[in-house]
Amino acid sequence: MPTFELTPAMMREIIMDHYSSPRHKCDPEQEGYVSLHSASVNCIDDINVYLKLDDKGIVEDARWNGVACAISTASSDILCDLLIGKNEKDALYLNEQFHKMLHEEPYDSSVLEEAMAFMNTSKQAARIHCATIGWDAMEQLLKEHRHDR
Amino acid sequence: MIDPKIRDRFPMLTSNQMMQGHPLIYLDNASTTFKPDCVIEAENFYNSLQTSNSHRGDYDLSYLVDQHVAESRALVASFINADTREVIFTSGATAALNTVAFGYGLSTLKPGDEILLTLAEHASNLLPWFKVAKMTGAVIRYIPLTKEGRVTVEAAKQAIGPKTKIVSIAQVTNVLGYEAPVKEIAALVHAQGGVICVDGAQSVPHIKVDVKDLDCDFLAFSGHKLCAPTGTGILYGKYHILEKMEPFALGGGMNVKFYPSGEMELLPPPTRFEAGTINVGGIYGLAKAIEFIQGVGMDNIAEHDRMLKARAVEGLKNCDKITMYNATSEAGIVDFNVNGVFAQDAGTWLNSKGIACRSGSHCAKILHEHIHTIATVRASFYFYNTVEEIDTFVDTLVKGGDFLDAYF
Known part of the structure; x- marks a missing residue:
């Protein structure tokens, strides 16, 4: 993982890019996905997240869809990007580091890639739940469908 | 007329609350209101x-x-x-x-x-x-x-x-x-x-x-x-x-x-x-x-609400960045969207300027289809709000800015 300084301009660009043209915002056309619905009491966010796991428990595809603000749209979309190809352990580790970053705890930035764009979310504390709504749902889904269960 | 000294009775106002580095402007009175000292x-x-x-x-x-x-x-x-x-x-x-x-x-x-x-x-x-x-x-x-x-x-x-x-x-x-x-x-x-x-x-x-x-x-x-x-x-x-x-x-x-x-x-x-x-x-x-x-007087309160509403509507009606949904309604409520910005993101941006508004569907989830939008931002006034607060609110919206400024 190359280390470089993410400037505020780059972070804005990442968020706007995933907000204006999300890559993974669509319902699955085929079978084989597990899904979870998540809605927020604080924001209008009302989304479904979808995961397709292969027989080894590796994320083959990750998607989301629903009504969402800019922050939840971009964060859910980036999450899907990062999840694809990961095993459950790495996926849950990624999720944990993201939550730590948002709650201003020490975190491992090496796994977060574009999700680093949300490092300032705590400046708008009321929106942390928007940045994490997709992540929380995916975490629950991963845990519910653990490969070793 | 409301005596501006009425604000001295509200600890939420006299405590000079700051929000995001700005003096708090509380425009979410349809949601809940501040309590005076006697209460x-x-x-x-x-x-x-x-x-x-x-x-x-x-x-x-x-x-x-x-x-x-x-x-x-x-x-x-x-x-x-x-x-x-x-x-x-x-x-x-x-x-x-x-x-x-x-x-x-x-x-x-x-x-x-x-x-x-x-x-x-x-x-x-x-x-x-x-x-x-x-x-x-x-x-x-x-x-x-x-x-x-x-x-x-x-x-x-x-x-x-x-x-x-x-x-x-x-x-x-x-x-x-x-x-x-x-x-x-x-x-x-x-x-x-x-x-x-x-x-x-x-x-x-x-x-x-x-x-x-x-x-x-x-x-x-x-x-x-x-x-x-x-x-x-x-x-x-x-x-x-x-x-x-x-x-x-x-x-x-x-x-x-x-x-x-x-x-x-x-x-x-x-x-x-x-x-x-x-x-x-x-x-x-x-x-x-x-x-x-x-x-304070119920008639005075109603008149003050109307005056603030009229001032906000006047200030926003010609702003091409704003869509207003209720310019003609009686209450001291301005319901709007910043064009191209999701209501919740606009609400966060106003927060970054110290202005407390409500955004979303405001518990009236079946209304928004009628006015052709998913969510709106709502600014709602009460008798302790001032003309200066409304002007700051209007100026902030008219001046505009990138909603992501709230985070950077």
Whole structure:
């Protein structure tokens, strides 16, 4: 993982890019996905997240869809990007580091890639739940469908 | 005219609160309001010097509390021109509306009867009726709104018929702030033998409401939207209706006696509808809040709301960055979107400028289809808001900026 300084301009660009043209915002056309619905009491966010796991428990595809603000749209979309190809352990580790970053705890930035764009979310504390709504749902889904269960 | 010194009575205003490095401008008064010193002191007085239960003790302290609660009830009654025994203390407008739906609606509605609502109602005036309709076989219908979102007498006349048993509508709606012609609608529904329940959550804090003049059968409102503590509210009901009405909650404080067989005798209204320990400290605060706003003057409050609304509308109406949804409504509420920005993101951006507004669907989730948007930002004013605050709010929106500025 190359280390470089993410400037505020780059972070804005990442968020706007995933907000204006999300890559993974669509319902699955085929079978084989597990899904979870998540809605927020604080924001209008009302989304479904979808995961397709292969027989080894590796994320083959990750998607989301629903009504969402800019922050939840971009964060859910980036999450899907990062999840694809990961095993459950790495996926849950990624999720944990993201939550730590948002709650201003020490975190491992090496796994977060574009999700680093949300490092300032705590400046708008009321929106942390928007940045994490997709992540929380995916975490629950991963845990519910653990490969070793 | 409101004396600007009124702000000195509110610790939330005199404490010079900052939000995101800016002086706080609180424009979410349709959601809840600040409490003046006397309200805080009244609740503190109960908690620190007069704590004891109501209707429970044979000792002096409990007697004092009962007296205070009775005086508070009389004050509320005179505030809305009701009889004292028609005033029920509740935890808020939501509990009051649920009491009507499950107390009155559930025991009187028959399959095929109609409950008439509007698409602009708050969730608390919709969901209880949805449930009661399902339980009784009654049918939910809506008085059609005009394109702008207003209820008219004409539309009500068309909608109200012999099957209409209950009309339940907001006097002032919580998103758009249109005032419904409640008095005329009451006459129409009474002519058909039905009753009218008025959600006064957004009207009672802002305009003079007289239940006799409106001739409404029920009126529900919250204390916390008129400077009283949260967890306080009122249900008014005409006595002859309350007399026959079932309580929604049963327990202590509302019965005369009961037997192992399950037989029970209940107290008359209003105590029949106040099961359990009521929010005594809150009621001390509620009474003070009503005295306080009466001191400010309901006409002055309404005029101040109108003045601030007109100023905000004037400032925003020619701004091509803003879509306003309710420029013509009566209430001190401006409902809008920043074009191209999701409401919640605009709300966060305003937060970054120190301005507290509400964004989302404001608990009126079925209204937004009518005004062709998913969510809006709502700025709502009260008598302690100033012209300068409105100007800052307008200038901030007109000047605009990237909504992501809030994070960087």
